[in-house]
Amino acid sequence: MRPTFLGFETGRRAIMASQKGIDITGHNVSNSANKNYTRQRVDVYSVYPYSSGYRYTTGIKSVAGQGVGISGIGQVRDPYLDNHFRMEYQEFSKLDVMSDGLSQVEDILDEVTSKHFTENLDEMFNQLQKLSKDADRPEFANILVSKSKELVYIFNTYANDLTKSMQKQKYELDNKIMKVNDIVKKIASLNKDIRDEYVAISLGSQSALGPRINENYGPNELLDDRNALLDELSGLVNIEVIPKDDGTVNVKMGDLMLVEKFESGNFTIDPGISAPVDFSSNFKITFEGKKADGTEIKKADDFDVIKNNCLTAGELKGYMQVLTGKGDYADTAKGENNTFQGLPYYMEIVNSFARTFADAFNNANKVSVPNAMDLFTFDPDKEPNSAANIRVNPKWIDDPLGGLQSGLKPDAGDSANNNILAMIKVFDQKLSFTRPGQTKPDGTPVEELNGTFKEYIKYYTSKLGQDVSFYGSLSKNRGMVSGAVDDQRLSVSSVDLNEEGINMMMYQKAFNAASRFVTVLDQSLDTIINNMGIVGR
Numbered sequence: 001m002r003p004t005f006l007g008f009e010t011g012r013r014a015i016m017a018s019q020k021g022i023d024i025t026g027h028n029v030s031n032s033a034n035k036n037y038t039r040q041r042v043d044v045y046s047v048y049p050y051s052s053g054y055r056y057t058t059g060i061k062s063v064a065g066q067g068v069g070i071s072g073i074g075q076v077r078d079p080y081l082d083n084h085f086r087m088e089y090q091e092f093s094k095l096d097v098m099s100d101g102l103s104q105v106e107d108i109l110d111e112v113t114s115k116h117f118t119e120n121l122d123e124m125f126n127q128l129q130k131l132s133k134d135a136d137r138p139e140f141a142n143i144l145v146s147k148s149k150e151l152v153y154i155f156n157t158y159a160n161d162l163t164k165s166m167q168k169q170k171y172e173l174d175n176k177i178m179k180v181n182d183i184v185k186k187i188a189s190l191n192k193d194i195r196d197e198y199v200a201i202s203l204g205s206q207s208a209l210g211p212r213i214n215e216n217y218g219p220n221e222l223l224d225d226r227n228a229l230l231d232e233l234s235g236l237v238n239i240e241v242i243p244k245d246d247g248t249v250n251v252k253m254g255d256l257m258l259v260e261k262f263e264s265g266n267f268t269i270d271p272g273i274s275a276p277v278d279f280s281s282n283f284k285i286t287f288e289g290k291k292a293d294g295t296e297i298k299k300a301d302d303f304d305v306i307k308n309n310c311l312t313a314g315e316l317k318g319y320m321q322v323l324t325g326k327g328d329y330a331d332t333a334k335g336e337n338n339t340f341q342g343l344p345y346y347m348e349i350v351n352s353f354a355r356t357f358a359d360a361f362n363n364a365n366k367v368s369v370p371n372a373m374d375l376f377t378f379d380p381d382k383e384p385n386s387a388a389n390i391r392v393n394p395k396w397i398d399d400p401l402g403g404l405q406s407g408l409k410p411d412a413g414d415s416a417n418n419n420i421l422a423m424i425k426v427f428d429q430k431l432s433f434t435r436p437g438q439t440k441p442d443g444t445p446v447e448e449l450n451g452t453f454k455e456y457i458k459y460y461t462s463k464l465g466q467d468v469s470f471y472g473s474l475s476k477n478r479g480m481v482s483g484a485v486d487d488q489r490l491s492v493s494s495v496d497l498n499e500e501g502i503n504m505m506m507y508q509k510a511f512n513a514a515s516r517f518v519t520v521l522d523q524s525l526d527t528i529i530n531n532m533g534i535v536g537r
Contacts, residue, residue: 007521010067014514017044017068021507024073025500032495036228038075039495040220044068075220081489082227083241086234088485090313092478093235097318098340099471101169105346106468108161111461118457120151121427128424131404135417141400148375148392151357158350159388163278166323166343170283173319174273176236177285180316183233184251184264190226191248192262194219198247218247233258238313254310256297257290265289268299279347283323285311307335328448329435341467347387349460352433352448354387356456360431364422365407372407372419384436428452 021042031037047066111118124147131140197219226249233239233251239258242250251259258265270284271277285306288299297303305311306320325342332338358376366372375396379389396403407419433456434445449459 006066008518010065011514011518011521013047013067013069014517015511017042017070018507018511018514020070020073022504022511025504025507028495028500029497029504032497032500036224037495038077038220038224038227038493040073041076043071043074045071072218073220075223075493077227077493078489079243081485081492082230085482085485085489086231086239086241088478088482089231090234090236090238092475092482093315094313094318094321095471095475095478097315098321098342099468099475101165101318101322101342102464102468102471104165104168105162105343106464108158108165109346109350109461109464111457117151117154118454120147120154121453123147124151125424125427128420132417132420132424135404135420136401138401141404144404145392145397145400149397152376152390152392155350155354155357155387155390159347159386162343162347162350163388166279167277169319169322169343170271170277171274173316173323174269176315176319177267177269177273180233180236181264181266183229183236184258184266187226187229187233187249187251187259188262188264190222190229191259194222194226194247197222234314236314237311237316252292254305254312255292255308256287256305256310257292260290263290265297267305279344283320285316285320329438331437341463346460346464348435349448351384351386352435353453353456353460354390355385356431356433357453358385358390360426360429361423364426365404365419367407367419367422369407373403375403426453431456 024040024042028039045068047069049064049066110116124144127140127144127147131137131144134140201218230239230241230249230251237253237258240252242252244250244261248261249259250257250261256265266288268286268288270286271281277283284304286299287297287303287305287310288301289297291297311317311320321337321340322342323344324337325340325345326336326348327338327341327345329345329348330336330338358374358378361376362374365375373395374393377391377393378385379391382389393403404420430450430452432445432450433448435448438446440446449456451459
C-alpha cells in the first residue's frame with residue numbers, strides 16, 4: 001500500500017520545479033540584451049522510487065510516482081563551438097590588423113587621389129625642358145629648384161608619415177599588451193572564485209575523496225564572465241583553453257601557460273610601453289611565467305615569444321607583423337621578419353627611391369664635369385641616407401643657376417645645356433633600385449627593380465595594392481567564417497524571447513496543474529478521513 005501522504009510530496013516537488021522554471025525564464029528574459037549572458041535552464045529528473053530506506057519494506061510499485069527533482073541550473077552552451085569560434089577569431093584578428101596596417105601605408109603612398117610624386121615628376125620634367133632652351137635664365141633655374149624642393153618634401157613626408165604610422169601601431173600594441181596582462185589576471189582570479197563557489201555547493205565536500213563538483217549547478221554568472229574574457233583574449237593572442245575537474249581552466253599559448261589555476265603570466269614589450277620608436281627599433285615581446293611543462297620563465301630569461309614560435313595569431317601577432325615585416329629586405333641571418341611586407345618594407349622601398357633619385361640627377365649634373373655640385377644631398381648628421389633626410393643642396397638653393405652651370409665645361413659657353421639634357425634623359429633611363437646590404441654571389445647589389453622612376457612608382461603601388469587586396473580578402477573571409485561560427489554559438493546559447501515566452505506558458509500551466517493536483521489530493525484525503533466509515537453512526 002502506498003504511503004498516505006506520498007502524493008502531496010509529488011505535488012510539492014512539481015510546484016517547486018514549476019516555480020523555479022518560471023524564475024529562470026524570467027532571469028533569461030531579463031538578460032536577453034546582455035551579450036555575454038548564456039541562456040540557463042532548469043535541469044530536472046524523474047525521482048527514482050527508492051524504498052529500501054523504509055522501516056517496513058514495500059514494493060516498488062507502491063512508492064512509484066514520487067515526481068520530479070531539480071538536479072541544478074545549467075547553461076545551454078556548446079564547448080566545441082566555443083573552441084571553434086576562438087580558433088577562427090584569433091586568425092581573423094591577426095589578418096584584420098595586418099590589412100588595416102597596409103591600408104594606412106596605401107593612404108600615405110597615395111598616387112591617385114592627391115598630388116604626389118608622379119605629377120611632380122612631370123612638372124620637373126617640363127621645367128627641365130624649358131631650361132634646356134634657355135640654360136642661362138636664372139628665373140627658370142629658380143623654378144627648377146622649387147620643383148625639386150617639392151619632390152624632396154614628398155620624400156620627407158613619406159618617411160615622416162610612415163614613422164608616425166609605426167608609432168601609432170606601437171601605441172596600439174602597447175595597449176593590447178596591457179589588456180592581455182589584465183585579462184589573464186582576471187581569468188586567474190575568476191578561476192579561484194569559481195572553484196570556491198563549486199566547492200561551496202559541492203556534494204560530499206567532507207568526504208575522504210575531497211570536494212566533488214556538481215557540474216549541473218554552478219556559478220553560471222561567473223562562468224559567463226570568464227567565457228567573455230576568454231573570447232576577448234582569443235582576439236589578442238592564440239590560446240588553447242583546457243578545462244579542469246575543479247571548475248578552473250588553464251589557458252595555453254603555444255608552449256606557454258598564460259593561466260594555470262590561480263596563477264597568470266605577464267608580457268612585456270621592448271621598446272617599453274610609451275617609449276619612442278622609429279625604423280631602427282628592434283621590437284620584441286617577452287614572457288614571464290611558466291611553460292606547459294612546468295618550467296619557470298623569469299624576467300631575466302628574456303624569453304622572446306616570437307622567436308620561440310609561441311605567438312602565432314591574434315592582434316599582437318598582427319601588430320608585430322606590421323611593425324617588423326621587412327619582406328625581401330629582411331636580413332634572415334639576423335632573424336629579421338621576412339614573412340610579411342609591413343611598414344619597414346615600404347620604408348625601404350621609399351628609401352631606395354630617394355637614393356636612386358638623388359644619384360641619378362647628381363650624376364647627370366656631372367656628365368661633363370666629374371666634380372660638379374651635387375644637386376641633392378643627405379643630412380650629414382643623420383644616418384643612413386634615406387627619404388627622411390634627403391634635401392636639396394643648400395648651395396644650389398643659394399645659387400640656382402650656378403649649381404647647374406657647375407656641371408658645364410668651362411669653355412662651353414653660357415648657353416651650353418649638356419647636363420640639363422642628361423637630366424631630361426634620366427626620366428626615361430632604366431635605373432637600378434637596389435636593396436641595401438644585399439649582394440649576389442658575384443658581389444653585385446640585389447635589385448628591387450630595374451626601370452624608370454614611373455615604372456618604380458607603378459611597381460611599388462601595384463605591389464601595395466595587391467597586398468591590401470590579398471590581406472583584405474583574407475580578413476573578410478575569416479571574419480565571415482568566425483561570424484558564422486558565432487551565429488551558430490548564439491543560436492545555442494543566446495536568449496530567444498519567443499522560446500522563453502513558450503517556456504513561461506508551459507511552466508505556468510504545469511504550476512496550475514500541480515496546484516490542482518494538490519487540491520484533488522486534499523479533497524480525497526478529506527473524504528477518506530472525514531466521510532468514510534460514518535454509516536451507522
